[in-house]
Amino acid sequence: MGRKQLVMIGNGMAGVRTIEEILKLAPDAFQITIFGDEPHPNYNRIKLSNVLQGDTTVNDIIMNTWEWYQENNIELFTGEAIVRIDTEAKQVISNQGRVVSYDDLIIATGSSSFILPIPGADKVGVTGFRDIHDCETMIKVARDYKKAAVIGGGLLGLEAARGLLNLGMEVDVIHLMPHLMERQLDPTASIMLKEELEAQGMNFLMEKQTAEIQGDERVTGLRFVDGSEIEADLVVMAVGIKPNVQIAKDSGIYVNRGIVVDDFMQTSVAHVHAVGECAEHREVIYGLVAPLYEQGKVLAANLCGVETKPYEGSIVGTGLKVSGVDLFSAGEIDDDPKTKSIKVHNEFDGVYKKIVIRDNRVSGIVLYGDTKDSSRLFRMLLKKEDVSGMTSVSILESGCCGVGSDSNDVATMAADEIVCGCNGVTKGTVVEAIQAKGLTTVDEVGSCTNAGRSCGRCKSLISDILAHTLGEKYDVAAKKTALCGCTTISRDEVVAEIKEKGLSTVKEVMNVLGWKQEEGCSKCRPALNYYLGMILQDQYTDDRDSRLVNEKMHANIQKNGTYSVIPRMYGGVTTAKDLMKIAEVAEKYDVPLVKLTGGQRIGLYGINKDDLPAVWEELGMPSGYAYGKTLRTVKTCVGAKFCRFGTQDSMGLGIDLEKKFERLDTPHKVKMGVSACPRNCAESGIKDFGIVGIDGGWELYVAGNGGTDLRAGDLFATVKTKEEVIELIGAFLQYYREHANYLERTSTWVERVGLDHVREVLANEETRKALNERLDKTLKKYQEPWAEVLENQDLQQKYYQKHEIPVLV
Numbered sequence: 001m002g003r004k005q006l007v008m009i010g011n012g013m014a015g016v017r018t019i020e021e022i023l024k025l026a027p028d029a030f031q032i033t034i035f036g037d038e039p040h041p042n043y044n045r046i047k048l049s050n051v052l053q054g055d056t057t058v059n060d061i062i063m064n065t066w067e068w069y070q071e072n073n074i075e076l077f078t079g080e081a082i083v084r085i086d087t088e089a090k091q092v093i094s095n096q097g098r099v100v101s102y103d104d105l106i107i108a109t110g111s112s113s114f115i116l117p118i119p120g121a122d123k124v125g126v127t128g129f130r131d132i133h134d135c136e137t138m139i140k141v142a143r144d145y146k147k148a149a150v151i152g153g154g155l156l157g158l159e160a161a162r163g164l165l166n167l168g169m170e171v172d173v174i175h176l177m178p179h180l181m182e183r184q185l186d187p188t189a190s191i192m193l194k195e196e197l198e199a200q201g202m203n204f205l206m207e208k209q210t211a212e213i214q215g216d217e218r219v220t221g222l223r224f225v226d227g228s229e230i231e232a233d234l235v236v237m238a239v240g241i242k243p244n245v246q247i248a249k250d251s252g253i254y255v256n257r258g259i260v261v262d263d264f265m266q267t268s269v270a271h272v273h274a275v276g277e278c279a280e281h282r283e284v285i286y287g288l289v290a291p292l293y294e295q296g297k298v299l300a301a302n303l304c305g306v307e308t309k310p311y312e313g314s315i316v317g318t319g320l321k322v323s324g325v326d327l328f329s330a331g332e333i334d335d336d337p338k339t340k341s342i343k344v345h346n347e348f349d350g351v352y353k354k355i356v357i358r359d360n361r362v363s364g365i366v367l368y369g370d371t372k373d374s375s376r377l378f379r380m381l382l383k384k385e386d387v388s389g390m391t392s393v394s395i396l397e398s399g400c401c402g403v404g405s406d407s408n409d410v411a412t413m414a415a416d417e418i419v420c421g422c423n424g425v426t427k428g429t430v431v432e433a434i435q436a437k438g439l440t441t442v443d444e445v446g447s448c449t450n451a452g453r454s455c456g457r458c459k460s461l462i463s464d465i466l467a468h469t470l471g472e473k474y475d476v477a478a479k480k481t482a483l484c485g486c487t488t489i490s491r492d493e494v495v496a497e498i499k500e501k502g503l504s505t506v507k508e509v510m511n512v513l514g515w516k517q518e519e520g521c522s523k524c525r526p527a528l529n530y531y532l533g534m535i536l537q538d539q540y541t542d543d544r545d546s547r548l549v550n551e552k553m554h555a556n557i558q559k560n561g562t563y564s565v566i567p568r569m570y571g572g573v574t575t576a577k578d579l580m581k582i583a584e585v586a587e588k589y590d591v592p593l594v595k596l597t598g599g600q601r602i603g604l605y606g607i608n609k610d611d612l613p614a615v616w617e618e619l620g621m622p623s624g625y626a627y628g629k630t631l632r633t634v635k636t637c638v639g640a641k642f643c644r645f646g647t648q649d650s651m652g653l654g655i656d657l658e659k660k661f662e663r664l665d666t667p668h669k670v671k672m673g674v675s676a677c678p679r680n681c682a683e684s685g686i687k688d689f690g691i692v693g694i695d696g697g698w699e700l701y702v703a704g705n706g707g708t709d710l711r712a713g714d715l716f717a718t719v720k721t722k723e724e725v726i727e728l729i730g731a732f733l734q735y736y737r738e739h740a741n742y743l744e745r746t747s748t749w750v751e752r753v754g755l756d757h758v759r760e761v762l763a764n765e766e767t768r769k770a771l772n773e774r775l776d777k778t779l780k781k782y783q784e785p786w787a788e789v790l791e792n793q794d795l796q797q798k799y800y801q802k803h804e805i806p807v808l809v
């Protein structure tokens, strides 16, 4: 029997976790198609707070890379929304007119920020806080403006406010109720929280209801129902969420506040399921990942025909991701005549604990200032343990005396105590995984058990469990960073083993060095392919299937599944003939976008996969490697030939550099710039290699970066001739190739190893010569990749044939 067609609407946290569970249970049961209307692969939405607070970057919160979808044969359409479900014909229809049939459908559309329906809510400068786009909007506004107003003093509002403070804004938090986070905290804890956040610089306007957002096109302030006003350049609405249910409603699926599901996540229509924040189960819609992941597990088992317990609802535990604030809350927080609570308030240390007891069982927990007992208390709450035989002290404190989470606490933790609340992983599961699979790092525990993969709050506890379980071995293991979760071996050890044992293929490395996962993963395969190529030089046969997707295709995949084609224009110089060829191809293939790139070339965007070989053939130009971990571009200014300030031939040197080093595999992308005078029109100061012409010579700057981690290049040397520039760059490049980690830019590498060290090594003429010899040997092996595909039918068949999912446009 063929694979069933499984379609999912929504490419977010709950949906993709469900797919991961399905792939674990029955990897071959479904042909999976996912539509997501954001232009990104699945990312950790929870960590947007950390991105805003500057603790991490958007790149680092991607949970499932483009390669992951490819490796699991999932057809992914990003930036494309489903607008209709035809439940009769069992088809979904996208906003681009794509129609895809399904045997089973999962609706995982999540929710949107609730935007208060008040005058002015549509002004520029008003945003929710839900996705990468919102986050980027706030970061951008913070560059030009000063005053932010966050409406809503709940979890989201306070995390947003902390982020905006970090971005240098003055922040007013406007809250409707007398107490912050009134759903999670009782008044005492709430007051303590407010005092801490005020000390951090937030200003609170309590019991205020916003009547209007003022301004013309752009927001300038807020007016409240009581008539008072404040100034604001940015307004963030954090007043709750609204489940995305419209398409389900329009398609005749039963919707209350959310899409109503039974205990197996089945909607009112056969073969249509819902999971995540869009789903309403027993009249509850959850807004935290832990219950959503539980739902996903049940749905996955149900779809794979594996027996499963029904989903019966969840009790959730919450914390706040703001540094300097340690709090935990779960269950009921208010007293009533039938509850008795234990309260401890240590004002001196800023610690408050309240345990609500109903019918001799823990029914609610509020901890502020010290949360080390949260997992033990949460277990008691979840298991409905009878506490009638316990004293209030033994309920409040674990048997041990330590402060904070340390190995002693870990020793007293019961096996069924939850370590990771987001993913429902117990201490027993973590310990078993460490022992059975020889895990040594927190990341490996995450890959194996999911613990730590969401908000990350539990990572220090996982680290303590590793230390406790492995004893002395943990310290040894902790000193080195494994290449990825498939191995415990570090980058340097892998390189040494390849050399020592004479290993020559990716497969061989994984077999001989005992990879835990036979096929490797999208992190180690491209890295091993790179290290082998770097060590074996012209003796290595590239393993194309181990490359990252864009390199494998020799084209950059775009958010709608099409590709871009960017031919080489050495030094940014072109000819009328080449321009005509580009124009003809653009017209013939009805190319949706023709654009000048930042690297002084012309890009054709929106080319279908199966048209790539024909487009390359008709262009008859070499690949510009705009997708590769290799030399991208050499940007040049017009220089002495035309500019009256120019002292040197910048275009000539740029073209020579590009022709010499093109196609070379490097740990990460490499960019160069050549300016013919210090006015620096080619932006040489922010390139990996930036060259600036001066009277009688050239200055060479290295390790600059104009991307996310902006860094000005360091002056490395001043030389007289262009031959010296090329020799020095050759040696530097090869030394970087041989010593950097795969995916480490020159900027990060130089910061890590120190510029003086590199200078010292390259000062030796013999060393420079040897490095250049190895580089030249490697450069000899490369073929022009587009021409190679045109000459090879097998490559065309394998990588560039039409995809075959039922798409009826």
Ligand SMILES: Cc1cc2nc3c(=O)[nH]c(=O)nc-3n(C[C@H](O)[C@H](O)[C@H](O)COP(=O)(O)OP(=O)(O)OC[C@H]3O[C@@H](n4cnc5c(N)ncnc54)[C@H](O)[C@@H]3O)c2cc1C
Binding pocket: 009, 010, 011, 012, 013, 014, 015, 016, 035, 036, 037, 038, 045, 046, 047, 048, 049, 080, 081, 082, 083, 108, 109, 110, 111, 129, 130, 131, 156, 244, 247, 275, 276, 277, 278, 286, 287, 288, 289, 290, 292, 321, 422, 455
């Ligand atoms: C800033 C922030 C911090 C958070 N912190 C925490 C935390 O600390 N702990 C915690 O447990 N939870 C936290 N959450 C909540 C958590 O992120 C959500 O509960 C979780 O992401 C919900 O998963 P989901 O898959 O249901 O929805 P989502 O992750 O929102 O995914 C739904 C996806 O479906 C897409 N979509 C919608 N309609 C369509 C359509 N018609 N066609 C195609 N695609 C569509 C959406 O664009 C979206 O990408 C936080 C949320 C935010 C915004």
Ligand SMILES: NC(=O)c1ccc[n+]([C@@H]2O[C@H](COP(=O)([O-])OP(=O)(O)OC[C@H]3O[C@@H](n4cnc5c(N)ncnc54)[C@H](O)[C@@H]3O)[C@@H](O)[C@H]2O)c1
Binding pocket: 116, 151, 152, 153, 154, 155, 156, 157, 159, 174, 175, 176, 177, 180, 181, 182, 183, 208, 209, 210, 238, 239, 240, 241, 286, 287, 288, 318, 319, 320, 321
């Ligand atoms: N650390 C975490 O677990 C975390 C962090 C961020 C977001 N989230 C989740 O994201 C979702 C959205 O969070 P949220 O904080 O927006 O929702 P929420 O419903 O938890 O809180 C909204 C807050 O806004 C207040 N409010 C409502 N109307 C208002 C008004 N007109 N003016 C001022 N205040 C008003 C409410 O009193 C409430 O405290 C939730 O599901 C939440 O669980 C969780």
Ligand code: SF4
Binding pocket: 637, 638, 639, 640, 643, 644, 645, 646, 647, 650, 675, 676, 677, 678, 679, 680, 681, 682
């Ligand atoms: S960098 Fe100097 S030489 Fe080059 S274009 Fe600018 S001004 Fe002219």
Ligand code: FES
Binding pocket: 419, 420, 421, 422, 423, 451, 452, 453, 454, 455, 456, 457, 458, 459
């Ligand atoms: S508690 Fe959130 S990832 Fe573990």
